[in-house]
Amino acid sequence: FLSLSLQAKMSRPVQAQRLEGIDKNIWVEFVKLAATYSTVNLGQGFPDFPPPDFLKEAFVRALSGENHMLHQYTRAFGHPPLVKILAQFFGKLLGRDLDPMTDVMVTVGAYQALFCCFQAFVDEGDEVIIIEPFFDCYEPMVKMAGGTPVFVPLRPKAPKDGKLMSSADWQLDPAELASKFSERTKAIVLNSPNNPLGKVFSRGELELIADLCVKHDILCISDEVYEWLVYDGKEHIRIASLQGMWDRTVIIGSAGKTFSATGWKVGWTVGPNRLLQHLRTVHQNSVYHCATVAQEAVAQGFQRELEYYGKPDSYFVQLSKELQQKRDWLVQSLDAVGMKPIVPEGTYFLVADISEFKSDVPDVPDSDEPYDSRFAKWMVKNKGIAAIPLSAFYCGSHKNNYNHFIRFCFAKEEATLKEANDILQKWKREKTTP
């Protein structure tokens, strides 16, 4: 009996079933490639410029100040100064009274906020609607929670009169979207502004989604980490402010994206207590506390932004202006050499069609790897520019649907973007000269 059971144990995999199919991760490979080969890293999404001085100063004050208790545990669900200012700030934006203790929870980056949402609300058999292209972690997180991801694509429409395509030209088909809802649907994940396309969902598009959420009585997990990065005077609309949505929406935000400090890993969730109570349960049984010093500094950052809100000196206003300029430079660079950029309405990402450069990387029929992935790898090794293939943001069976696009991150210093431009120009010249 004993040896049989031991044999059985040894033949059983040591890892839990929940890890099945979620072990692969595109970043592990592409980050390594960028580190090894790139001279210009426009791949992984992080700024190569520092956080604003006022934020760095706040961090130093927090760590070196008289109150050394800032090096010890703070309140598990969020450092009081931070949740208070978040409640104030987002209360203002949403036009509601938010209780900092129950309607806000701080997490280790928006990434952990997403994890808490899926663990709290997605059970085995539940379906979760994910709009493609999507930030890649949504799919494995839904699977790890035992749920079934249901994908619905944004579909590109031809741009008007030979203009450059805009992220606004990628749209959901209303009938197609409606068909994805079933009685097993538990939630939909919305990401606006959208990574990787940069799409900023319009009020009409959000109302379409909201109507379906209300009709089918489902939850909305709203990833709004790029909420401050919207261009051309567009407005970021919070779906939670639409009719019937506050009660069923968890809003996710990120200090990393808001304040250009991705390495601090401070994020948050905002929503009704009825939903957040379950996020708290997951949080207290997984990481429990978030680092105190970083939270203290972010709180001060928000305090400052509250004072400057809407004014020209607001960091949010300035960052958005600077990034719009960088977007325009990169759009120009890519357009000039024949890579067709899709002009993003928001975020610091830009997707470009590389069809005209296909001759550099011949097609390999029956290849397992999507074309754009092979192209991106070739490009970083041979041209030194790191970028991410768009197929990374599609589910397995859809990876070849849009396989001639790559994503660039333009939250980079001017010098970096100029260097990218030089490389692209040289590349173009090499192609045209016989």
Added chain:
Amino acid sequence: MLFASRSFCCLGIRTYQLRTDLLSRSIKLSASVTMAFRHENTRRIEGLDSNVWVEFTKVAADPSIVNLGQGLPDISPPSYVKEELAKAAAVDRLNQYTRGFGHPSLVKALSQVYERVYGRKIDPLTDILVTVGAYGSLFSTIQALIEEGDEVIIIEPFYDCYEPMVKMAGAKPVFIPLRYKNDGSSASSADWVLDPAELANKFNSKTKAIILNTPHNPIGKVFTREELQVIADLCIKHDTLCISDEVYEWLVYKGNKHIKIATLPGMWERTITIGSAGKTYSVTGWKLGWAIGPQNLIKHLQVVHQNTLYTCATPLQEALAQAFWIDYKRMDDPDCYFYSLSRELESKRDRMAQLLQEAGLKPVIPDGGYFMIVDVSTLNVDLSDADEKQPYDYKFVRWMITSKKLSAIPLSAFCGPETKRQFEKYIRFCFIKKDSTLDAAEVILKNWNKQTA
């Protein structure tokens, strides 16, 4: 709403599990689907919402309470640790994402320090995962390696998160208490032992892991080599994993040695050892921890990590790496913080014990860690008017907070349901506190009898 799942075992071989999604689906369809039902929490967190800390850490906000409850230092971390953080934050690149499984300079430093301790090669990239506190390592380990149908042995009293984490993974906690062997001499944490026969009985073909915590929170027990060998023998015999929570590894007092169970023969390949920056450097608010083990286990923890929070804070990891280099270089020197903190805490331990003894109590002197438990039933405090259903120690601590302005943690919070009665006369004090805090505690304890006389 609880959905039970049943598993069928045949000859110790897990054949299949009866899934309940069909059952749950039919309930959803047939019941009138209300908004409340759809937005309910998942099964995995059912019943895991309550938490001893939520109540007792609120107390910390009141400055008039002398707080010896939650385990956090009110002493300052060493100045070089804070300086390294300031230096790290000044480097632009260090405010952005770093390597997901652990900042390169930190995993390198950890591998150097621990190679010395383990006496074996530790690969920084494959044998180490950096997590959000040791808490995060526990979570990653349990999510990676434990699932429905598994049993996990937990030694009571236990750090309270082990039970809900095991349950959240769908597994069954199996408890075994440390038992006090009463031989009449002064109480020491070494007097609390596992009964080897009782322990052996807890192992079966479903036992996936045992969670070991040494030095032990809350008792302060430092498991001896012989005690670890008993556990190791059973792990090997039943092919069980060992999750070894060693966050207090540096805090062992004279006459005691911290031994890593992973260094016993046959144990490295089946052990995940967990450590904590918070406890090592008195920076609990940095929330950095690590899991060390063989690649074939750590790789699964890394998968969990990449699907939960992906990466930990960069400047904090860099600062921690630098602090480790400073202390690594002086690991043969008594001034090394790992040893100097331990000496500092030993005198605080002795003072705490004395204060409690002078108040007529009999504390259990810990061989390690920074907690001390004490039986308060001898004080005969009348709590009959309080809620009968609550364990004695909960009532006692609440009473002590309001009437004595002193806080501690009730020990039954660290016990499974069967053992709560056994431990409900004990409360836990934390003594990693500055002198003025212990002075204030002294005043309260000296005046205790005067007020209740």
